[in-house]
Amino acid sequence: xxxxxxxxxxxxxxxxxxxxxxxxxxxxxxxxxxxxxxxxxxxxxxxxxxxxxxxxxxxxxxxxxxxxxxxxxxxxxxxxxxxxxxxxxxxxxxxxxxxxxxxxxxxxxxxxxxxxxxxxxxxxxxxxxxxxxxxxxxxxxxxxxxxxxxxxxxxxxxxxxxxxxxxxxxxxxxxxxxxxxxxxxxxxxxxxxxxxxxxxxxxxxxxxxxxxxxxxxxxxxxxxxxxxxxxxxxxxxxxxxxxxxxxxxxxxxxxxxxxxxxxxxxxxxxxxxxxxxxxxxxxxxxxxxxxxxxxxxxxxxxxxxxxxxxxxxxxxxxxxxxxxxxxxxxxxxxxxxxxxxxxxxxxxxxx
Amino acid sequence: xxxxxxxxxxxxxxxxxxxxxxxxxxxxxxxxxxxxxxxxxxxxxxxxxxxxxxxxxxxxxxxxxxxxxxxxxxxxxxxxxxxxxxxxxxxxxxxxxxxxxxxxxxxxxxxxxxxxxxxxxxxxxxxxxxxxxxxxxxxxxxxxxxxxxxxxxxxxxxxxxxxxxxxxxxxxxxxxxxxxxxxxxxxxxxxxxxxxxxxxxxxxxxxxxxxxxxxxxxxxxxxxxxxxxxxxxxxxxxxxxxxxxxxxxxxxxxxxxxxxxxxxxxxxxxxxxxxxxxxxxxxxxxxxxxxxxxxxxxxxxxxxxxxxxxxxxxxxxxxxxxxxxxxxxxxxxxxxxxxxxxxxxxxxxxxxxxxxxxxxxxxxxxxxxxxxxxxxxxxxxxxxxxxxxxxxxxxxxxxxxxxxxxxxxxxxxxxxxxxxxxxxxxxxxxxxxxxxxxxxxxxxxxxxxxxxxxxxxxxxxxxxxxxxxxxxxxxxxxxxxxxxxxxxxxxxxxxxxxxxxxxxxxxxxxxxxxxxxxxxxxxxxxxxxxxxxxxxxxxxxxxxxxxxxxxxxxxxxxxxxxxxxxxxxxxxxxxxxxxxxxxxxxxxxxxxxxxxxxxxxxxxxx
Numbered sequence: 041x042x043x044x045x046x047x048x049x050x051x052x053x054x055x056x057x058x059x060x061x062x063x064x065x066x067x068x069x070x071x072x073x074x075x076x077x078x079x080x081x082x083x084x085x086x087x088x089x090x091x092x093x094x095x096x097x098x099x100x101x102x103x104x105x106x107x108x109x110x111x112x113x114x115x116x117x118x119x120x121x122x123x124x125x126x127x128x129x130x131x132x133x134x135x136x137x138x139x140x141x142x143x144x145x146x147x148x149x150x151x152x153x154x155x156x157x158x159x160x161x162x163x164x165x166x167x168x169x170x171x172x173x174x175x176x177x178x179x180x181x182x183x184x185x186x187x188x189x190x191x192x193x194x195x196x197x198x199x200x201x202x203x204x205x206x207x208x209x210x211x212x213x214x215x216x217x218x219x220x221x222x223x224x225x226x227x228x229x230x231x232x233x234x235x236x237x238x239x240x241x242x243x244x245x246x247x248x249x250x251x252x253x254x255x256x257x258x259x260x261x262x263x264x265x266x267x268x269x270x271x272x273x274x275x276x277x278x279x280x281x282x283x284x285x286x287x288x289x290x291x292x293x294x295x296x297x298x299x300x301x302x303x304x305x306x307x308x309x310x311x312x313x314x315x316x317x318x319x320x321x322x323x324x325x326x327x328x329x330x331x332x333x334x335x336x337x338x339x340x341x342x343x344x345x346x347x348x349x350x351x352x353x354x355x356x357x358x359x360x361x362x363x364x365x366x367x368x369x370x371x372x373x374x375x376x377x378x379x380x381x382x383x384x385x386x387x388x389x390x391x
Numbered sequence: 392x393x394x395x396x397x398x399x400x401x402x403x404x405x406x407x408x409x410x411x412x413x414x415x416x417x418x419x420x421x422x423x424x425x426x427x428x429x430x431x432x433x434x435x436x437x438x439x440x441x442x443x444x445x446x447x448x449x450x451x452x453x454x455x456x457x458x459x460x461x462x463x464x465x466x467x468x469x470x471x472x473x474x475x476x477x478x479x480x481x482x483x484x485x486x487x488x489x490x491x492x493x494x495x496x497x498x499x500x501x502x503x504x505x506x507x508x509x510x511x512x513x514x515x516x517x518x519x520x521x522x523x524x525x526x527x528x529x530x531x532x533x534x535x536x537x538x539x540x541x542x543x544x545x546x547x548x549x550x551x552x553x554x555x556x557x558x559x560x561x562x563x564x565x566x567x568x569x570x571x572x573x574x575x576x577x578x579x580x581x582x583x584x585x586x587x588x589x590x591x592x593x594x595x596x597x598x599x600x601x602x603x604x605x606x607x608x609x610x611x612x613x614x615x616x617x618x619x620x621x622x623x624x625x626x627x628x629x630x631x632x633x634x635x636x637x638x639x640x641x642x643x644x645x646x647x648x649x650x651x652x653x654x655x656x657x658x659x660x661x662x663x664x665x666x667x668x669x670x671x672x673x674x675x676x677x678x679x680x681x682x683x684x685x686x687x688x689x690x691x692x693x694x695x696x697x698x699x700x701x702x703x704x705x706x707x708x709x710x711x712x713x714x715x716x717x718x719x720x721x722x723x724x725x726x727x728x729x730x731x732x733x734x735x736x737x738x739x740x741x742x743x744x745x746x747x748x749x750x751x752x753x754x755x756x757x758x759x760x761x762x763x764x765x766x767x768x769x770x771x772x773x774x775x776x777x778x779x780x781x782x783x784x785x786x787x788x789x790x791x792x793x794x795x796x797x798x799x800x801x802x803x804x805x806x807x808x809x810x811x812x813x814x815x816x817x818x819x820x821x822x823x824x825x826x827x828x829x830x831x832x833x834x835x836x837x838x839x840x841x842x843x844x845x846x847x848x849x850x851x852x853x854x855x856x857x858x859x860x861x862x863x864x865x866x867x868x869x870x871x872x873x874x875x876x877x878x879x880x881x882x883x884x885x886x887x888x889x890x891x892x893x894x895x896x897x898x899x900x901x902x903x904x905x906x907x908x909x910x911x912x913x914x915x916x917x918x919x920x921x922x923x924x925x926x927x928x929x930x931x932x933x934x935x936x937x938x939x940x941x942x943x944x945x946x947x948x949x950x951x952x953x954x955x956x957x958x959x960x961x962x963x964x965x966x967x968x969x970x971x972x973x974x975x976x977x978x979x980x981x982x983x984x985x986x987x988x989x990x991x992x993x994x995x996x997x
Contacts (some may be wrong), residue, residue: 087997131668135665138672367676391428391603
């Protein structure tokens with residue numbers, strides 16, 4: 041994962057967050073991705089979201105697998121702990137990290153190859169566990185680092201740069217997440233920062249697995265005509281179904297929306313997500329309706345975006361396990377070892 | 392009528408042939424435990440099929456006043472409860488032995504032997520007459536033969552009554568019926584059979600200070616005592632009972648009685664690829680974490696093992712070895728994962744291995760494994776096997792040092808990071824090849840990037856030859872440090888110091904100990920070095936150099952321990968000779984005896 045150190049220039053008057061940090065403190069190394077890569081826009085949105093959430097960078101664990109997308113944790117939150125895993129296995133690292141330290145903010149970045157092919161098993165099981173993390177898929181329908189093979193998210197009929205036409209149906213992570221009981225299911229487009237930043241913030245505050253599938257065009261291998269993951273295509277066929285605004289705890293909720301059009305969702309930490317219908321015919325309340333809507337639009341070639349499903353009531357992995365509130369890694373040894381007398385007593389069973 | 396055998400008290404093998412799924416396990420362990428409580432050293436080996444119901448299964452109990460815990464290689468009393476294997480079971484009985492069978496149904500007249508005593512007991516008929524329920528009738532047949540054997544072997548009836556109560560403590564309704572079935576068998580035997588047999592059990596008083604425990608349970612207890620909080624696994628025979636035991640101990644010791652909150656987290660992963668990933672995610676964050684597995688799981692974990700070696704993350708694995716290659720024979724034992732574990736993963740990788748020889752060592756070395764993994768920041772694989780892991784072994788009581796505190800290695804604290812000007816992950820600050828590490832969330836200065844890609848000593852990405860080599864060369868230094876920290880071998884020297892040495896590991900131990908005593912009685916001396924860890928320390932090398940001929944005893948076809956010794960020491964191949972046992976059943980002393988006797992005979996002839 042290459043990166044080039046970026047000179048840190050802090051202008052006076054640069055806005056500071058509640059921790060006194062500027063947005064510069066949330067940046068990382070200089071990106072070495074291709075100029076115009078969608079992933080870099082997502083990186084910028086991540087920087088913005090964490091800055092606005094006032095989260096100390098060292099309390100964030102950023103994780104990834106292998107691929108172009110998985111390089112990006114080097115480009116944001118340089119003061120955070122990073123883990124660049126093996127290909128497709130980041131969800132298991134995240135599971136262990138959460139098991140050991142449930143206080144960390146776990147933030148995973150993956151790609152369509154990493155999550156939908158080699159790592160589809162781990163992706164779906166992290167989802168099933170409702171692991172408390174944000175999981176971004178930077179989805180471009182193509183393998184970049186190995187130069188342009190189709191990925192499993194490529195649409196039928198989509199044409200590769202070298203002319204080959206994809207004939208296999210795509211795997212859609214959003215539909216998987218809805219079908220497998222995902223508690224936070226969102227899709228966005230790397231070119232839509234207004235939509236993406238609040239989604240990331242809501243995802244961070246969601247207790248459970250927050251999937252954000254982001255269509256992120258590959259300028260080098262998949263941005264041509266006849267590609268359904270190009271900038272032009274995503275712009276034309278982006279169907280915003282629902283917009284999520286994120287309201288931090290204690291902030292006054294301004295009546296910017298008409299009653300009835302806005303559905304407020306209370307998060308565990310006291311913050312709130314306001315869901316605003318953009319598409320009148322979309323019902324964000326039920327999993328089945330969301331799934332049906334996405335399928336119907338996809339048949340028309342449209343990409344449905346927004347916070348498509350959210351359920352704050354599902355227990356996460358620790359809820360199911362009834363783990364103590366304190367991180368397991370910080371429990372004193374005395375609370376873990378039953379001691380000498382217990383061992384003596386126990387051995388009666390083995391006589 | 393067979394020739395009357397001379398009295399053999401506390402020195403015989405009892406084998407029970409049965410059909411799996413008929414509930415014979417509790418009857419068999421009750422028998423073994425009764426011998427144990429009478430103070431007579433005993434071991435039990437379960438030979439079971441990879442199946443739930445209907446296939447042949449055997450349980451072999453060796454009663455040994457001399458304390459020999461390996462198999463003897465012979466069967467003196469066979470309880471033939473399985474018509475399917477009757478012919479073969481009959482053949483296995485040593486001349487002068489006894490075969491007990493269910494005479495409810497007539498047996499083929501060909502199935503007889505003049506040189507053994509054959510005893511028929513109408514077990515099924517008696518149970519059918521006494522019990523109404525069909526399933527109960529099947530289960531009670533097993534308890535009925537316990538009763539017959541209690542009479543034939545003169546087992547202490549009071550001990551048996553107690554054991555029945557304990558066995559069914561959670562289902563008190565079953566105590567009465569089981570005791571009834573035992574009494575049925577007992578009374579029948581007393582009335583109709585020549586009780587007791589010349590082969591029998593007599594109280595001895597040689598088992599106090601000992602317990603009967605299986606290695607997986609002991610290893611799980613070691614994990615609890617070491618302070619492991621995260622366990623991740625994918626169920627696989629024969630390692631499954633390790634995590635089952637860990638969970639059950641944690642439910643007992645680590646669950647808040649008021650809130651029900653757990654001070655541990657066990658994740659049943661989707662596969663072994665994930666299980667090891669979960670362990671690494673947890674140790675990265677400072678928890679002690681482990682995964683139990685077996686050969687096929689170890690193969691799947693290889694990629695992440697290389698990652699952990701290179702990124703320098705602790706991990707504890709238990710490889711409860713079974714028979715390979717591939718799926719192999721999942722319910723049979725072997726030591727055939729040695730090379731796969733030692734060098735698991737692509738690229739230049741080496742892993743620290745520990746080799747327990749019995750359940751007691753599973754407990755102790757489990758704790759050692761966590762300390763070493765933390766100290767060395769690398770995976771440590773405890774190489775157990777099915778024989779140790781799943782069979783009950785008699786071993787000395789487990790002991791615990793109340794002063795023990797985990798060695799967490801070079802993890803920098805908040806205070807240390809406050810005081811430090813900078814932190815670089817892979818710099819060899821102390822000259823022992825072990826760098827310092829930090830945990831996420833502790834301190835802004837501790838942040839670094841864990842990566843399996845090329846990195847320099849500062850933790851930064853690199854593709855530079857010099858920077859890359861600096862890190863991998865330091866890992867060699869760390870490996871040398873590891874050789875000094877791992878448990879030393881157990882060395883047993885013959886009185887005069889022999890020219891012949893035996894080198895072995897793990898569950899071969901009991902058979903070798905017995906062979907050495909038997910050889911000494913014949914005037915053949917050999918020294919014995921039981922290796923307990925890889926990398927091999929100084930003492931292993933010295934032992935090799937001190938002997939002109941070394942027999943390497945191990946349970947695999949390809950002489951994997953010998954290969955490791957040849958690769959990692961300077962000892963010449965021409966002076967090493969393999970003794971291999973790899974059919975899948977626990978080894979007995981005979982292969983070792985044969986090899987050494989043959990060598991001694993050659994020496995005399997020359």
